[in-house]
Amino acid sequence: MKLKRILSAVAAAALCVSLAACGSSASSSSAATSEAAAPTAAPEATASPETAAQGLRVAGLKGPTTMGLVNLMDSEAGADYTFTMYGAADEIVPLLVKGELDAAAIPANLAATLYQKTEGAVEVACVNTLGVLYIVENGETVQSVADLQGQTIVTTGKGTTPEYVLRYVLSENGLDPDTDVTIEYCSEATEALSQVQAGAATIAMLPQPFVTSALSQVEGLRVALDMNEEWQKVAGSQLVTGVLVVRKDAVEADPEGFAAFMDGYAASVEAANSDLEGTAALCESYGIVAKAALAQKALPQCNIVFETGAEMKTDLVNYFDVLFAADPASVGGALPGDDFYYGA
Template sequence: MKQTKLFALLMSAVLVLGLAACGEKGGNSAGSSSAVSSQAAEPAAYSIAALKGPTAMGLVKLMHDAEGGEDLANDYTFSLAASPDEVTPKLIQGELDMACVPANLAAVLYQKTEGEIVTLAVNTLGVLYIVEKGNAVQSLGDLAGMTIVSAGKGASPEQALRYLLDKNGDSLGGNVTVDWKSEHSESVAALASGAATVALLPQPFVTVAQTKVEGLRVALDLNKEWDKLADDGSSLVTGVIVARKDVVEENPGAVEAFLKEYAASVDWVNGNVPEAAELIGSYGIVDAAVAEKALPACNIVCITGDEMKEKLSGYLSVLFEQDPQSVGGALPEDVFYFGA
């Protein structure tokens, strides 16, 4: 397969959230909207990478079946990485066929490779929560006058919170202040020490924080808040799975078969939480005990086709309006969306 030119200093220009996170399960989770018709295809061999966190959680059943020699449509080799920096060079150079990455990074890669990246599915929706030690926050409007601790300045937490506050008539940096931390663990520490009472956190950090801070509660689910305020069919999207364009063009039927098996894996994970948590722990993605508590609140999905395009393109448009460089300087063309 041809190799695409590796763009030097790519990752320094990318504004991504390296989350190990998941949001509340909701919506359509199992490849419900693929617009690609089933077609006979020869089995293919795919090398697939995922980040430790929610983008890997939905894959664990398929990973387990592949390792166990189950009868699958294709031959899969999976690998796990701690950050997008480990994945993107291998994807661009052709060492990987597919990868689970943050949603805006997919758009950045599409621009940097001049269209050589295709998005196959949304695999994680909203991941962010406002947590509070107390009961003062019941709505977005209650954040006015408050200081929130959070990591992710310039990335998804800031972009999502800014959009929601603007839609609600408030403003980030105006009547709502954020004390930005370098890592989510610092926000948890601030809550635990009493230095902060309100934080913006992703799962599973929410679950971890609740084990350390007595009385900490989830005040707002930003995924739900986005759905209330967005009027364009978009969703708060955290992660997607992408493939190299040449991989898709070589055998689109095999790619579609993969998506069906991916969707089945997602359904199994969401429907078998204790067993899925054990698998997640065995792969070193998230501790099994944490995974079991967090999974019921995880928005792990496999949304494809037209619905994928609607949700993802709307989300990318919001990011583009705030900072064009966060999506690579331009919005992707229609060919970016597989099956739509």
């Protein structure tokens, strides 16, 4: 019964994590990507049963949170781990809770929720993706947050992280989100974009890599504001999107092995930011993004990082404080304890 309660609660929280699995094409959702296919084993990176028994079982979402992993997945060292791609966070949750997965690249607030619902059985190992939200405009009116006063913004994610981020940035810039701007919520990014295409709206808040796709579809559309930069100005820390969460028992079973995995992950992220063409090809190969060409254009704006220790903790604590103030349920009802932060 306890496991059923955990799964039920965390599945509800998974509805708040739409941002990190942003759509990879104009036909995909800005929430969890609309691909609902069965989980996909990463080609050539899935270990044999004998190796898998010793190596980590790692899950990734199709979208920015996993782009930094692909170079490790494709490496010789990657053969020591089992990587599986999923279309939505709620597919990963029960497997992680039951111990059928060891680690997962997931939205940050879901990691906090899992910490609460598993009574501290998981910890966050690193931040892997910073902010991927952007304000786009078909026009030249918006040059700063102040210019959003009196404007209508179409976006997705009502009651979830995108709404909390937008409202916080507006409020900290002296704008009342309820009276100074009009925020219209759509079910997915394609709906928001269609309003801009039709001329019904000129301003939208969208995630990467959907933004890159949208810029190629709407003549005159431009990035007006980078919400990661705007968050940093008012919060004094980075806006976090995705993290790698790991079960503590998996780390304790082989701490040196996990440290080696982290070293490989750090090298993979470095390659993702330096070898855009090669990383983009791997993103397509492993089904993380539909087309390599789109991935290559989007990678520089996806803010892929490998942030650990005190820096990771500072950014996450500030981020969780904002989410908790907006809606305690978005981080599992309480703020994570210090034991949530691996190596910090």
